[in-house]
Structures are given as C-alpha cells and as structure tokens.
Amino acid sequence: xxxxxxxxxxxxxxxxxxxxxxxxxxxxxxxxxxxxxxxxxxxxxxxxxxxxxxxxxxxxxxxxxxxxxxxxxxxxxxxxxxxxxxxxxxxxxxxxxxxxxxxxxxxxxxxxxxxxxxxxxxxxxxxxxxxxxxxxxxxxxxxxxxxxxxxxxxxxxxxxxxxxxxxxxxxxxxxxxxxxxxxxxxxxxxxxxxxxxxxxxxxxxxxxxxxxxxxxxxxxxxxxxxxxxxxxxxxxxxxxxxxxxxxxxxxxxxxxxxxxxxxxxxxxxxxxxxxxxxxxxxxxxxxxxxxxxxxxxxxxxxxxxxxxxxxxxxxxxxxxxxxxxxxxxxxxxxxxxxxxxxxxxxxxxxxxxxxxxxxxxxxxxxxxxxx
Amino acid sequence: xxxxxxxxxxxxxxxxxxxxxxxxxxxxxxxxxxxxxxxxxxxxxxxxxxxxxxxxxxxxxxxxxxxxxxxxxxxxxxxxxxxxxxxxxxxxxxxxxxxxxxxxxxxxxxxxxxxxxxxxxxxxxxxxxxxxxxxxxxxxxxxxxxxxxxxxxxxxxxxxxxxxxxxxxxxxxxxxxxxxxxxxxxxxxxxxxxxxxxxxxxxxxxxxxxxxxxxxxxxxxxxxxxxxxxxxxxxxxxxxxxxxxxxxxxxxxxxxxxxxxxxxxxxxxxxxxxxxxxxxxxxxxxxxxxxxxxxxxxxxxxxxxxxxxxxxxxxxxxxxxxxxxxxxxxxxxxxxxxxxxxxxxxxxxxxxxxxxxxx
Amino acid sequence: xxxxxxxxxxxxxxxxxxxxxxxxxxxxxxxxxxxxxxxxxxxxxxxxxxxxxxxxxxxxxxxxxxxxxxxxxxxxxxxxxxxxxxxxxxxxxxxxxxxxxxxxxxxxxxxxxxxxxxxxxxxxxxxxxxxxxxxxxxxxxxxxxxxxxxx
Numbered sequence: 001x002x003x004x005x006x007x008x009x010x011x012x013x014x015x016x017x018x019x020x021x022x023x024x025x026x027x028x029x030x031x032x033x034x035x036x037x038x039x040x041x042x043x044x045x046x047x048x049x050x051x052x053x054x055x056x057x058x059x060x061x062x063x064x065x066x067x068x069x070x071x072x073x074x075x076x077x078x079x080x081x082x083x084x085x086x087x088x089x090x091x092x093x094x095x096x097x098x099x100x101x102x103x104x105x106x107x108x109x110x111x112x113x114x115x116x117x118x119x120x121x122x123x124x125x126x127x128x129x130x131x132x133x134x135x136x137x138x139x140x141x142x143x144x145x146x147x148x149x150x151x152x153x154x155x156x157x158x159x160x161x162x163x164x165x166x167x168x169x170x171x172x173x174x175x176x177x178x179x180x181x182x183x184x185x186x187x188x189x190x191x192x193x194x195x196x197x198x199x200x201x202x203x204x205x206x207x208x209x210x211x212x213x214x215x216x217x218x219x220x221x222x223x224x225x226x227x228x229x230x231x232x233x234x235x236x237x238x239x240x241x242x243x244x245x246x247x248x249x250x251x252x253x254x255x256x257x258x259x260x261x262x263x264x265x266x267x268x269x270x271x272x273x274x275x276x277x278x279x280x281x282x283x284x285x286x287x288x289x290x291x292x293x294x295x296x297x298x299x300x301x302x303x304x305x306x307x308x309x310x311x312x313x314x315x316x317x318x319x320x321x322x323x324x325x326x327x328x329x330x331x332x333x334x335x336x337x338x339x340x341x342x343x344x345x346x347x348x349x350x351x352x353x354x355x356x357x358x359x360x361x362x363x364x365x366x367x368x369x370x371x
Numbered sequence: 372x373x374x375x376x377x378x379x380x381x382x383x384x385x386x387x388x389x390x391x392x393x394x395x396x397x398x399x400x401x402x403x404x405x406x407x408x409x410x411x412x413x414x415x416x417x418x419x420x421x422x423x424x425x426x427x428x429x430x431x432x433x434x435x436x437x438x439x440x441x442x443x444x445x446x447x448x449x450x451x452x453x454x455x456x457x458x459x460x461x462x463x464x465x466x467x468x469x470x471x472x473x474x475x476x477x478x479x480x481x482x483x484x485x486x487x488x489x490x491x492x493x494x495x496x497x498x499x500x501x502x503x504x505x506x507x508x509x510x511x512x513x514x515x516x517x518x519x520x521x522x523x524x525x526x527x528x529x530x531x532x533x534x535x536x537x538x539x540x541x542x543x544x545x546x547x548x549x550x551x552x553x554x555x556x557x558x559x560x561x562x563x564x565x566x567x568x569x570x571x572x573x574x575x576x577x578x579x580x581x582x583x584x585x586x587x588x589x590x591x592x593x594x595x596x597x598x599x600x601x602x603x604x605x606x607x608x609x610x611x612x613x614x615x616x617x618x619x620x621x622x623x624x625x626x627x628x629x630x631x632x633x634x635x636x637x638x639x640x641x642x643x644x645x646x647x648x649x650x651x652x653x654x655x656x657x658x659x660x661x662x663x664x665x666x667x668x669x670x671x672x673x674x675x676x677x678x679x680x681x682x683x684x685x686x687x688x689x690x691x692x693x694x695x696x697x698x699x700x701x702x703x704x705x706x707x708x709x710x711x712x713x714x715x716x717x718x719x720x721x722x723x724x725x726x727x728x729x730x
Numbered sequence: 731x732x733x734x735x736x737x738x739x740x741x742x743x744x745x746x747x748x749x750x751x752x753x754x755x756x757x758x759x760x761x762x763x764x765x766x767x768x769x770x771x772x773x774x775x776x777x778x779x780x781x782x783x784x785x786x787x788x789x790x791x792x793x794x795x796x797x798x799x800x801x802x803x804x805x806x807x808x809x810x811x812x813x814x815x816x817x818x819x820x821x822x823x824x825x826x827x828x829x830x831x832x833x834x835x836x837x838x839x840x841x842x843x844x845x846x847x848x849x850x851x852x853x854x855x856x857x858x859x860x861x862x863x864x865x866x867x868x869x870x871x872x873x874x875x876x877x878x879x880x881x
Contacts, residue, residue, distance in 0.1 A: 015527050023610035037531070037698055047858035054843075055868055055878075090754070126610045128601055128695025134431040194692075200602055201694045217781050217804065220832025231804065238807070303753055303811075305800065307784070316785050316800070329868075331787040333800075341835040352531070353697040356610050370858060 012040065019048045023126050023356045026366035030343075030355075037351045042344045050370040057330040062088050062162065062297040065327065069317075070156035072332060073368035075115040076310040078107045081160035086241060087306035087317040088162040091299035097288040100164030101242045106280050107147075107159060108308075109273040110177070113184070114143045115311035115363075116270045123263070123360035124195050127204045127353075132195050139180075139187055146176050162297060164290030177281050181274060188270070196267065205260035209346040209358035212257055219345065220338035223313025224269065225362055228262035230255035235309040249276050259354075262361040298325060312336055312363050336368040376672050377493035404496055408485055412634055419633040420447045422680075423687055430691045451626065459622035462525060469523035474620070474627035476516030481634040483509045487563045488641050491651050491672035495564065502563035503555055506642055507548050510597070513635065514540040517599075517606065520628070521616040532615025535698055536606035540597055542705040547593035549713035550586035553720040554646045557583070567650035573657075574649035580728070582720035587647045589713050594639035595686055596701070598632065602693035603701060610695075636683055644678035651675040731777070731808050739778070740810065743771050750813075755800070757811040762797075765814050766824035772801060772810070773829050779803045780810065783826070786836040788816075788844040790869045795821050795844060816846060825851040843868040 013034040018024040027048035033041040053072060057065040066084040070077040082104055089096065096104075121136030144154045149170040151157040159166050195201050211221070216229040226233045234251040236244040252268035254261035299321040306317050313335030320329040339362045347355045383403070387396040421436075421444065428435025436443030461467055487502035489495040499505055514537055521533020555561055557579055558569045569575075575583045596603035607615035617628045644650060651671035655663045696704065731739065733756050737749055740756075744764050750757040760768050772780040785800035795816040802809040816823060825848035827834035837848045838857040845866035848854055856863060865872050 013527060015531075022613060037535075047860075050858040052843075052867055124694060128604070128608070128610065129693060130427075131431050131691050134433065138432055195694075198694060200696055200700075203700055204694060204697060215831070218831040220783060220830065220836075222784075233804070303757075305754055305785070314784065318785055318787065318798070318800075320789055329787075329789045331785065331798075333785045333787075337835065337839075338832050341832055345831075351697055351699060352611050353605075353608070353695070 017355075023359065024366070025122060025359070025364060028340075028359075028364060028366050028369070032347075032352075032355065034352070039347050039350055039352065039355055042347045042355065044340055044343065046340075046370050048370065049367050051367075053371045054330050054332065057327060059326055061325050062299060062327065065330065066161065067156075067158045069332070070158050071367060072334065072371055073310060073312065073315070073336070073365050074155055075118060075365055076111050076312070077155065077157045078104075078111040078159060079308055079310040080315060081158060082108055083306050083308040083310075083315045083317045085160045085162050086308065087304045087319050088297065088299065090304045090306060091302065091319065091321060092162065092293070092297065094163055094291050094293060096164055096242075096291055098285045099287040100289050100291070102280050102284050103165050103169060103289060104160060105243050105247070106177070106277060106284075107151075107157075107165075109276045110143055110146065112273045112311045113270055113277075114140050114147075116266050116273075117143070119266060119311070119360075119363045120191065120195070123357075123363075124201075126356045126360040127201060129195065129198075129201070132191070135187075135190065135194065139184055142176075142180050142183060146173065146180065149173065149176070161290065163293040164288070166290075168289045169284070174281060174284070177277065181278060181281070184274060191267070196263075202260065204353070204357050205263055205361070206256075206258060208259045208350060208354045209361065210256075210258045211342055211346050215345060216257070216342065219342035221313070221342050222335050222338065223309065223311070224262050224265040225313060225339050225342070227252060227265045228254050228361075229257040230261075233314070235307050235314050239307055241306070241308060243280075247276055247279055249273075259357050259361040266361075266363075296325065298323065299327070310335055312365065312368065313339060332371055334368045334371060336362075336364050336366075340364060340369055376491040376670075380494060408482060408496075411485075412482065412630065415637050416630040416633055417447045417451070419637060419683065420450075420629075422683070423633075426684065426687045427691045430688075454626040455623055457622035459624050460619075462619050464525040465619065466523040466525070469519050470619075471624070473516045473520035473523060474624045474631070476519060477513050477631040478516075478627050478634075480509060480513040480516060481631045481638065483512075484638045484642075488638070488645065489563055489567055489650055490675055491670070494651075494672070498562055498564040500562045503551055503561045503566070503646075507544070507551065510635075510638070511540065511544055513631070516631075517616050520620070524616070524619040526619050528612045528614070528618045529616050532606045532608070532612045532618070535608075536599060536616060538698070539599070539603065539605060539701060542702055543593045543596040543603075543709075546589050546705060546709040546713050547597060549710075549717055550590040550593065551642075551646060552717055553579075553582055553586040556717070556720050556724050563645055563650075567645060567652055570649040570652050572655065574647065574652065574654075576647045579720075580723060582716050582723060583647065585716045586713065586720070587643075589709055589716070590643055590647070591682075591685065592709065593705075594643065595689055596705075598635045598639055598686075600632075600636065600686055601690040602695050604690075604695060605698055605701060608695060636686060637679065640679045640682035640686065641675070643682050644675065648678045648682075649674075650678075731806060736808055736810060740768075740772075743768050753811070755809050755811045757813060759813045759815070762814045762816055762823050765797075765812075766826070769799070769812070769826050769829055772812075779805050781805070783830040783832055783836075784809075786826075786833055786840065788840045788846055788868075790818075790844065792818075792870050794818050795846060797823060797840075797846065799826070821846040822849055823847075824849050825854075827851055842866075845869070 015032050015034060017032055018029040019027040029045040031043045032039055053068050056068055066081050069080040069084050073080055117136045117140045121133035124132035147157060148154045150173055151159040211229055213229040213231045216226050217231060222233055230253055232251055237251050249272045252265045254264050301323040302321055304319045308315050315335055316333030318331040319327050322328040346358050387399055425435045436446035439445040439449045461470055484506055486497045487499050487505055517536045518533045521529040554575055558566045576587055599606045617625055651674050653666040653669060653674050736756050740758055741747055746761050748759045772778045780801035780803045782802045782804055784802055787798050789796045795818055797814045799812040825837055827837055837851055840846050841854055842856045842858050843866055
C-alpha cells in the first residue's frame with residue numbers, strides 16, 4: 001500500500017532524517033529515499049556545525065590552533081591534539097622527553113576507551129536498548145574524573161602542547177587509573193552479557209551494512225570500520241609514533257565487513273587499550289614532561305603531515321608552512337568524513353532500522369565531519 | 372471479617388434497588404461503573420507511569436523522579452497537569468477530523484476490554500459468556516486508531532510508524548489468540564468467570580503441563596508486541612522514526628495515546644493473569660489445608676492486582692533490557708516461529724485435554 | 731619501493747613530472763591535464779598499487795591553486811604526494827572519484843571551499859555550505875565581515 005501511495009504522488013518516498021533526529025548523534029542531515037521500508041539511497045547533507053576550523057587556524061599561532069582541534073572530534077580530544085602536536089614537532093624537529101611520550105600514550109588510550117564506551121552505549125540506544133547507555137556512562141564517568149584531575153577539563157582537554165604535555169600528571173593519577181583498570185575489567189563481561197550475547201542485538205548487527213575490503217579501502221574508510229572488513233590499517237602499527245612500536249598490543253581484525261564485525265573490533269580494541277594502559281601505568285619514567293621550546297614557535301617553510309589513530313580511524317594533519325608565525329594552510333583529514341562517505345554504499349537495500357545500526361557502528365561524530 | 376469488593380457492590384446494589392425504581396437503579400449503576408472505569412484509568416495511568424519510571428531508573432542506575440512529592444510520587448500528576456494545559460496542535464496538512472478522533476478510538480478500545488475482567492471474587496462488570504472471544508475482538512480495534520493517527524497526521528514518520536504497527540498487531544494477534552485458545556480447550560468455557568473458577572484447585576500454569584507453559588510464553592511475547600512495547604516498539608521506534616505514529620500529537624491528545632498504552636499493558640497483563648495465573652484465585656497447593664486457608668485470608672483483589680503487576684513488571688523488564696527488532700525480523704518471528712509453534716501447541720493441548728492428562 | 735625507485739618509476743610515466751626536494755613523502759608535481767592518466771596508472775599498475783588516498787586537498791597560493799593528493803599503497807607500504815597546479819581564475823581538473831571513491835566527497839569539499847571544478851564528477855554540489863553561498867571561503871582573498879573571526 002505504501003508503495004502505491006509513493007508511486008502515485010512522487011515516485012519515491014523521500015524522508016529527511018535530521019538535522020534534529022534522535023539517532024544522528026548531532027546535526028547530521030540525511031535525505032533518504034525509501035521504497036516502503038527499504039532504503040534506495042542515502043544522501044548526507046553536511047555543514048550544520050561547520051565552523052571552518054581550517055580557515056580559523058590560518059590566523060592562529062602554532063600554539064593556539066591546537067585548542068580548536070579539541071572541538072572537532074570531541075570524543076577523542078586528546079588524540080586530535082596529539083596529531084597537531086606531532087605535526088608541529090615534525091616541523092620544529094624536537095625530541096620529546098620519554099615521560100611526556102608515556103603520558104601522551106596513556107592519555108590517548110584512556111581517551112580511546114572513553115570514546116568506545118560512549119559508542120557502545122549509543123549504539124545500544126540506537127538499536128533500541130536504553131539501559132546499556134547508562135552502564136557505559138557509569139565507567140566513563142570514572143575516566144572523566146581522572147582526566148579532569150590531570151587536565152582540568154572533562155571533554156576538551158587541550159592537554160598536549162608542542163614539545164610534550166601542558167602540566168605534569170596529578171599525584172593521584174596512577175592509583176586512580178589502576179582502580180579504573182580493576183573496575184573496568186570486572187565490568188567488561190557485564191557489557192558482553194547485556195549486549196554482545198543478546199540474540200536480538202546479534203540479529204540486528206549480522207549481515208547488516210556490509211562493505212567489502214576493496215570498497216572500504218576505496219572509500220577511504222579507516223579505523224574499526226576498515227578493520228571490520230579485514231584490512232589491517234592501524235596507524236599505531238604501520239606508522240608508529242611515540243612509544244607504540246615498543247608496546248605490546250594486537251590489532252583486532254574481523255573479516256565479516258558487517259556491523260557485527262565492526263562491533264567486535266571495537267569491543268576488542270577496548271581490551272587492547274586497557275592492555276596498553278596496564279603496560280605503561282607502572283612504568284612512567286621520571287623526567288621532564290615537556291621539552292624546552294621557544295615561546296614563539298615558527299615552523300620552517302615546508303609541508304608537514306602527521307597521522308594518528310583516533311577512536312574512529314586515521315586522523316591526518318597537513319600543515320603547509322611559509323615560515324611564518326601561523327600556518328599557511330591546514331587540512332584535517334578526519335576519519336568520520338571518509339567513513340560517512342561509505343554510508344550510502346552500506347545502507348542501500350537495507351531497512352530503516354539498519355541505517356540507524358550502521359550509523360551507530362560507524363561511530364559518527366558530526367563536528368569531526370563538518371569541522 | 373474479610374475484605375471483599377463484591378460485598379460492597381452487593382450492598383450498593385441492594386440499597387439502590389430498595390430506594391429506586393429498578394430502571395433508575397440500573398442507570399445509576401451504569402453511571403457508577405462508568406465513573407469507576409474512568410477513575411481506574413486515571414489512577415492506573417499515574418501508577419503505571421510512575422512504576423515504569425522507577426523500574427527503569429533502578430535498572431539504569433538512576434533514582435528516577437524524586438522532587439515532586441514524597442519520593443517523586445506526584446511527578447506524573449504534575450506532568451499530566453502540564454499536558455492538560457498544553458496546546459493541542461493540529462497540523463495544517465492533517466485530516467483534522469480523523470486526527471482528532473484517533474486518540475479517542477484508541478482510548479475507547481482500551482476501555483471496552485475492561486468489561487469481562489474479574490478484578491476480585493464476584494466483582495466483574497459483565498461476565499459475558501464469550502469473554503475470551505470478546506477480548507480478542509475488541510483489542511484489535513485499537514490498531515484502527517493507530518492507523519488513523521498515522522494516516523491523518525500527514526507526516527511520513529507517522530505513516531511509516533502506523534504501517535508498521537498495523538502489520539505488527541495483525542500478525543501478533545494470531546499468536547495471542549491461539550495461546551488463549553489453549554486455555555479455552557482445557558477449561559471448555561469461554562467465560563472469564565468460568566476460566567477463573569476452573570483454577571480453584573491450581574492455576575493453569577501449574578496443572579496445564581507443557582502446552583500451557585508454551586502458550587504462556589507465546590502469550591507474553593505476543594502481547595508485548597500487541598501493546599507496541601519494546602522490544603517490539605517499532606511503531607514508535609524513537610531512534611528510527613522519532614516518535615512514530617504520534618509524532619505530530621501534543622498536549623492532551625498525546626496524553627491519551629500515552630495513557631492508552633499503559634492501560635493496554637494493564638489489560639493484557641490482567642488477561643494473562645486471569646488465564647494462566649488464576650486471576651483472583653489464591654495460591655492453593657494440593658492437600659495443604661492450613662496453607663490454603665492462610666492464602667484465602669488474603670483478599671482476592673490483592674491476588675488479582677499482585678499477579679497483574681507482576682506481569683507488568685516482567686513486560687517493563689523486557690523493555691529496559693532488550694534492543695528493538697527490525698521490522699522483517701519481527702514478522703519472521705511471528706510467521707515463521709511463533710505461529711507454527713502455537714498451532715502445534717494447540718494440537719498438543721487438544722490431545723492432552725482429550726486424554727484427560729491434566730490434573 | 732623506496733623513495734628513489736618510486737621517483738624513477740613515476741618519472742617513467744610522464745616526462746613532465748618534477749619532484750620536490752625534502753619533505754616527509756616523495757612529492758611529485760604533475761601537469762593538470764595529465765593528472766587523470768598518471769593517477770590511473772598509480773592506482774592500477776602493479777608496481778604502485780596506490781589503493782588508498784588518505785588525503786585530498788587544495789592550497790591557495792594567491793597566484794595559483796595547487797591540488798594536493800596523498801596516496802598510499804597498502805600492499806607495498808609506500809606513499810607519494812602528487813601536486814598539480816591549477817589556474818586560479820578558472821580552476822578545472824579531471825575528477826578522480828571513480829578511481830578512489832573517497833574522492834567523491836573530498837572533491838565536493840574542495841569545490842565547496844576553493845571553487846575547483848572537477849570535470850566528470852557525478853554529483854558536484856556544495857557539501858558543507860548552503861547552495862546559494864557566494865565565494866569560496868578557504869581562498870586567501872575571501873572576506874566575510876560578519877561571520878569571519880580575525881585574530
């Protein structure tokens with residue numbers, strides 16, 4: 001009947017999902033073309049939270065512009081700052097003290113954990129289970145408190161600066177992180193019991209939003225999205241920065257290419273992050289937390305590109321310098337942007353409910369896409 | 372001295388007949404029953420919404436409402452007040468007549484089902500001899516209101532929600548009906564009063580063996596779907612269709628849908644409690660005369676409401692635990708699994724009933 | 731392939747390619763009209779197999795625009811930066827969106843913010859800004875007295 005109605009009037013049923021919609025996690029606007037419940041086409045309309053951070057950065061100094069990047073992918077603020085700091089350090093050719101490196105890696109991994117926790121809760125909420133969201137926030141709260149104590153902020157940390165980190169760790173940091181590790185290890189099985197093992201949840205995830213390895217690479221998908229299709233792409237493994245080449249962790253790979261594979265990859269990533277934190281927390285070396293840098297930073301003429309692995313995939317920071325006080329041009333290669341471009345490919349032929357699940361497993365953060 | 376609702380009802384009846392003409396007495400009784408129904412609805416709405424909030428809160432590591440009144444008990448009342456004074460918008464493109472009619476259809480359908488349910492011993496509005504059939508028939512009217520709301524809203528989300536709801540309720544009614552039939556086979560009567568009476572020596576869930584247990588489970592699943600509750604809340608599906616069929620409703624009209632949902636939950640749970648858990652019948656165990664006597668001291672209305680609220684709690688438990696199914700999975704579950712199982716189960720029940728193996 | 735091998739292999743594709751000194755990645759300047767052929771070769775030839783485009787952007791040099799493509803091969807683990815000069819008044823270049831699907835959105839972004847027209851792009855519309863937006867914000871001479879923050 002729906003089909004008839006659709007054909008009579010417009011030929012297709014076109015629905016605007018967003019910019020205000022419960023499952024778009026922000027102001028993403030999707031125009032979806034439907035045939036009954038089946039999706040024929042998904043067309044993202046972006047820009048509702050476009051602040052032109054790239055343009056803004058052109059008039060900010062190398063110390064200042066890092067702060068605006070916390071506002072891009074707010075869930076991995078540390079990692080964004082880290083990528084920028086790395087790019088600037090590449091230009092300045094400074095060596096970072098070991099203590100600063102350890103702190104950076106610790107913070108990155110804790111951020112990744114916090115981000116994945118939120119993703120887990122939000123995904124469950126997208127597919128209709130509201131309770132896991134609160135369970136995820138229970139543990140995330142502990143992490144936020146740890147962050148707040150050291151960085152002074154809970155979301156936009158601005159803790160990494162060129163040359164190291166802004167302040168030293170809070171004296172409580174070590175013990176609180178250790179408490180968190182014990183806590184989270186006991187809670188992870190609970191996550192699995194509540195959601196992973198649920199038959200309805202598995203049915204919602206399996207054979208949904210399939211993307212082949214070849215297509216995923218072509219679409220520029222990175223992070224868990226690509227690893228779910230069985231392609232190894234972890235920047236921490238392939239282009240190691242800081243200490244990552246000395247640490248023991250595995251890159252989880254699944255070959256399914258569907259939502260379920262992406263889900264499993266992220267769940268395993270949480271365990272791996274926890275493992276990295278465990279390795280480092282007792283071995284924070286004494287020393288400086290920041291290398292000596294000049295008060296005013298000036299990058300030599302040239303181009304600097306840094307790549308890091310955020311919770312969503314590969315973040316690239318491309319700085320073009322003319323030798324001045326401010327970058328001549330900055331480009332942020334955001335993981336969410338490329339992952340989103342594959343959404344149409346994944347969602348075609350699926351149901352509306354699947355679209356929500358696919359968006360959930362892509363873990364879209366809209367400010368990261370719009371910048 | 373036992374507390375008994377039927378005694379009060381009888382006193383009122385006797386007093387009315389002694390003082391008025393019989394037609395007047397009957398009319399007054401009608402009015403009283405009507406008012407009681409509406410009052411019950413209002414109270415149920417408040418109690419169930421409060422219960423849902425508290426149950427979900429404790430499942431989600433929260434406290435729930437705790438500001439208005441003692442332990443937040445008046446929060447729902449305050450919300451109702453808010454909804455009452457809120458402007459009920461009718462969208463310009465909507466079919467105004469159907470749009471405004473829909474919530475009342477849903478509500479009235481919910482009200483009608485109340486008639487054959489026995490709330491306590493000898494306390495029932497109308498113990499019709501085809502009670503089970505009546506419930507099955509009337510409870511399907513509600514879906515017309517939902518379809519009406521979705522169609523008249525002139526909103527694509529509403530339309531999709533209504534279509535989903537239509538497909539869902541029409542399908543799940545089959546399983547619900549077949550699972551009820553199992554009890555009818557054992558009881559050999561369709562009247563709700565007789566079904567309760569047949570459970571005096573043990574509830575059907577105990578003495579009906581496997582077929583009744585199977586049909587009880589199927590009944591629970593099917594009624595959860597019929598009341599559009601998670602994990603079958605596809606008609607609303609917040610993360611997909613924003614609010615489904617009632618996207619465009621506001622104010623009191625929205626409140627009526629909301630209330631109807633909770634009243635429907637109460638009704639299906641009451642039916643479930645009556646059919647499978649013995650309605651107002653106390654828990655009796657075989658020859659334990661003393662135990663049985665103690666159980667009899669508990670008023671029958673307490674038994675009835677206790678069982679009903681237990682089932683309501685179970686349905687709330689479902690909602691706050693499970694993710695939502697997808698529309699095709701929902702229909703697959705019904706047509707490929709539940710329906711064949713219920714049919715087979717019906718055969719099994721018939722066989723057992725013919726052999727007389729129960730009890 | 732290491733840097734030198736990659737450089738000689740790319741030189742073999744087209745005589746007009748020049749290379750920049752220094753930089754983290756091997757950087758090649760290619761003429762805009764040969765862009766598509768060279769890119770196709772980089773993607774398809776088994777020696778390169780640049781299957782992953784990890785960045786596509788544009789830089790406004792006030793006299794001209796430069797398209798910058800970052801390519802990487804997952805198999806051979808080598809990367810290359812391809813640059814192509816464009817006329818600032820009438821910037822046009824062949825689309826790469828059918829070679830790397832990710833370019834479809836990235837090119838729309840560049841079109842939106844720099845005004846580069848990608849020939850044969852299947853769906854070249856503004857991506858981030860509204861359809862009736864005037865000007866190209868990431869160009870150096872773009873002025874917006876109301877919305878722009880100057881520090």
